[in-house]
Amino acid sequence: MPFLNLPLWEHLALPFFLVSWMGYTFFAKFMSTRTHCLASVLEVHRTWWMERMLLRDNRVADAALLANIERNVNFFASTTLLIIAATLTALTADFEFKLFAYTFDHSDSQLKLALMLGIMVYAFFAFTWSLRQYGFVSVLIGAAPTPGQDEFSLEQRKEYAHATGKVLDQAGKSYNYGLRSYYFTLAILAWFVHPLLFLLATATVVSVLYMREFHSEPLKYMAMDVELLKTSDKD
Numbered sequence: 001m002p003f004l005n006l007p008l009w010e011h012l013a014l015p016f017f018l019v020s021w022m023g024y025t026f027f028a029k030f031m032s033t034r035t036h037c038l039a040s041v042l043e044v045h046r047t048w049w050m051e052r053m054l055l056r057d058n059r060v061a062d063a064a065l066l067a068n069i070e071r072n073v074n075f076f077a078s079t080t081l082l083i084i085a086a087t088l089t090a091l092t093a094d095f096e097f098k099l100f101a102y103t104f105d106h107s108d109s110q111l112k113l114a115l116m117l118g119i120m121v122y123a124f125f126a127f128t129w130s131l132r133q134y135g136f137v138s139v140l141i142g143a144a145p146t147p148g149q150d151e152f153s154l155e156q157r158k159e160y161a162h163a164t165g166k167v168l169d170q171a172g173k174s175y176n177y178g179l180r181s182y183y184f185t186l187a188i189l190a191w192f193v194h195p196l197l198f199l200l201a202t203a204t205v206v207s208v209l210y211m212r213e214f215h216s217e218p219l220k221y222m223a224m225d226v227e228l229l230k231t232s233d234k235d
Contacts, residue, residue: 013195014115020202021184025177028213036223038213042172044226047165054144054157062141070134073175077127080120080178087117112191119181119188126178133171140164183209 032039053062091113144160145152152160187205191198213219 013191013198014111016199017115017184017187017202020206021180024206024209025180028209031214035214036219036226038216038219038222039173039176041219041222041226043165043169045222046168046172047162050161050165050168051158053141054161055147057146057148059141059144063138066134066138066141070131073127073130073134073178076175076178076182077124077131080124080127084117084120084124087113087120091117109192112188116185116188119185123178123181123185126174126181130171130174130178133167133174137164137168137171140167180209 028037028039031037032043049062053059056062091110140160141164144164145157183205184202187198187201190201
């Protein structure tokens with residue numbers, strides 16, 4: 001294979017990238033059970049959303065909100081297909097170009113393009129699975145008991161809301177995995193310039209994701225809302 005003849009630092013770049021991506025994914029999942037982050041706070045809000053939905057006779061607003069989220073996911077799923085097609089075209093083309101003093105040829109870029117293609121395929125599966133799960137939530141909202149149905153107890157309603165909120169949360173997590181793939185794909189673009197720049201870009205992506213998911217301003221205010229609603233429920 002052509003990329004086997006690449007310099008040593010080129011071979012070190014890929015393991016660093018994969019360890020950073022998978023390591024951050026496991027880290028974020030682990031920390032979401034122990035501290036406030038976007039994933040944990042949104043999980044609470046999604047469950048509360050489903051609990052409030054069960055109290056409403058008219059659920060048009062809930063359906064509209066869900067449809068708006070699905071449109072966002074569908075946009076990324078469609079865009080991912082275009083990126084896959086463009087990457088396949090570049091992967092099978094015979095090209096050579098220069099950027100500053102660095103020359104790119106087809107053999108040197110095969111691994112990088114193949115990696116981008118693999119990540120985009122993964123992102124497409126993540127987005128389409130997210131869409132399917134949002135479709136499941138639409139069915140669950142349509143099948144949800146109305147406030148006037150006395151045959152369902154309060155405990156049964158809470159369990160239904162909790163289960164529906166969990167499905168909604170899983171859909172949101174799949175969407176997040178797809179978005180995260182885009183972040184890391186952007187880091188690969190730096191690899192076309194220099195492997196050291198690629199390592200720096202990968203570390204920067206991890207840093208940006210961490211700050212946004214664990215120390216962002218929206219998280220601070222959403223966490224305050226969680227604590228406020230918890231206090232209100234106790235009262």
